[in-house]
Amino acid sequence: MPAELVSRVSSALVQAGFQVLGDADTGVPGLRVTEVPEGALVCWTASDGFTSLARDQARRAGSGDSMRVLVQAAVTGLLVQLGHTVTEACDEGDLVVRADTEESDRA
Numbered sequence: 275m276p277a278e279l280v281s282r283v284s285s286a287l288v289q290a291g292f293q294v295l296g297d298a299d300t301g302v303p304g305l306r307v308t309e310v311p312e313g314a315l316v317c318w319t320a321s322d323g324f325t326s327l328a329r330d331q332a333r334r335a336g337s338g339d340s341m342r343v344l345v346q347a348a349v350t351g352l353l354v355q356l357g358h359t360v361t362e363a364c365d366e367g368d369l370v371v372r373a374d375t376e377e378s379d380r381a
Contacts, residue, residue, distance in 0.1 A: 313373035
């Protein structure tokens, strides 16, 4: 079930205009969707240039990593709108799309 969920989540993100990377794309910035016991893990990696720019902007604005928060909110909003349950996996902003809600929906 999680592999099917990974495929559906990846497809939804691509259709929404996000760049979703495969396993071979190590070190490349973008979104990755991988299988975890709970369902699908969605991680975002920013480019070095973007990270540097975001840090500079955050110092000026006096806030944290606002772009990561925006990406997280956009991904969460999209997936929740599609009927998925999404939880935050860690302080890094990774998200878990829960597989257990789909099984209960089908029963």
